[in-house]
Amino acid sequence: MKTISYKLALIFIASCLLSSGCQSMQSEPAQFDEEIALSYLETQLSFGYRYPGSEGHTQTIDWLQQELQNNNWKVTLYEYPYYDLVITNVVAHRDGTAPHILLGAHYDTRITADQDKDQPQTPVMGANDGASGVAVLLELSRVLPQSISNEISLAFFDFEDQGNIGQYQWIAGSNALANDPIFALPDQVIIVDMIGDADLNIYMDHNSDEVLSQEIWAAAADLDYQSFLIPETKYSMYDDHVPFKEKGIPAIDIIDFDYPYWHTTQDVAENISSKSLGIIGETLLYWLSKSIN
Numbered sequence: 001m002k003t004i005s006y007k008l009a010l011i012f013i014a015s016c017l018l019s020s021g022c023q024s025m026q027s028e029p030a031q032f033d034e035e036i037a038l039s040y041l042e043t044q045l046s047f048g049y050r051y052p053g054s055e056g057h058t059q060t061i062d063w064l065q066q067e068l069q070n071n072n073w074k075v076t077l078y079e080y081p082y083y084d085l086v087i088t089n090v091v092a093h094r095d096g097t098a099p100h101i102l103l104g105a106h107y108d109t110r111i112t113a114d115q116d117k118d119q120p121q122t123p124v125m126g127a128n129d130g131a132s133g134v135a136v137l138l139e140l141s142r143v144l145p146q147s148i149s150n151e152i153s154l155a156f157f158d159f160e161d162q163g164n165i166g167q168y169q170w171i172a173g174s175n176a177l178a179n180d181p182i183f184a185l186p187d188q189v190i191i192v193d194m195i196g197d198a199d200l201n202i203y204m205d206h207n208s209d210e211v212l213s214q215e216i217w218a219a220a221a222d223l224d225y226q227s228f229l230i231p232e233t234k235y236s237m238y239d240d241h242v243p244f245k246e247k248g249i250p251a252i253d254i255i256d257f258d259y260p261y262w263h264t265t266q267d268v269a270e271n272i273s274s275k276s277l278g279i280i281g282e283t284l285l286y287w288l289s290k291s292i293n
């Protein structure tokens with residue numbers, strides 16, 4: 001049997017080489033590595049606070065570009081003047097000219113921890129609120145197989161989290177991109193935000209597309225993650241999916257809003273688990289692999 005299998009394998013490889021028709025062999029998907037995702041999160045924290053105008057914010061933009069290029073993505077910066085600053089959205093794609101699915105996360109962190117009773121004027125470190133979504137998207141940029149990645153854009157949004165500070169609005173970065181006539185709108189949008197909580201429990205969002213939510217939560221259940229992605233609707237989120245929803249695009253927000261450290265100085269690495277990053281990364285990789293052929 002061994003010999004026969006070996007011969008068959010050789011024939012298969014040879015026919016692949018001749019016909020270049022062996023996508024499954026050429027682009028065997030890598031595994032989503034939750035420890036690498038965690039290292040992407042830690043790198044962001046090493047830059048310090050990452051609110052617009054901070055040094056850490058600039059460092060994050062440079063680093064995102066570098067990492068994405070290292071993982072063979074083409075990067076475009078979409079920049080918009082915004083009061084005294086500039087909104088910088090970092091968008092990556094591989095070879096597709098108009099990718100159908102946009103995966104998004106915000107990379108800015110909130111300038112004031114206004115939910116913190118003791119230090120409401122201190123900035124938020126954003127281990128969960130900012131860094132976790134970026135970490136999962138970057139690890140996906142590393143492992144997404146070439147065969148499906150042409151269908152996908154990765155968007156790293158600026159200025160999601162500065163609402164009610166001065167004149168700033170919530171979700172200003174995604175709003176600018178969704179309304180930019182230069183930007184080719186996708187057919188579906190999936191946002192990940194605050195998905196690193198060590199105590200992960202993610203409910204469906206009232207403001208998200210119901211069909212797409214059902215698909216993603218079903219994918220999680222296939223992987224036995226139904227206790228982390230709970231198929232019940234709970235909150236109504238105003239997050240980076242909303243500007244796309246307003247354009248008529250099916251868009252969802254995957255967010256764990258049961259996070260006691262939200263907009264406090266305690267949104268730090270100690271409250272994060274790499275396992276949570278892995279649950280979301282694996283679920284997205286599984287759903288993408290199934291829905292893109």
Ligand SMILES: [Zn+2]
Pocket residue numbers: 110129161263
């Ligand atoms: Zn926030």
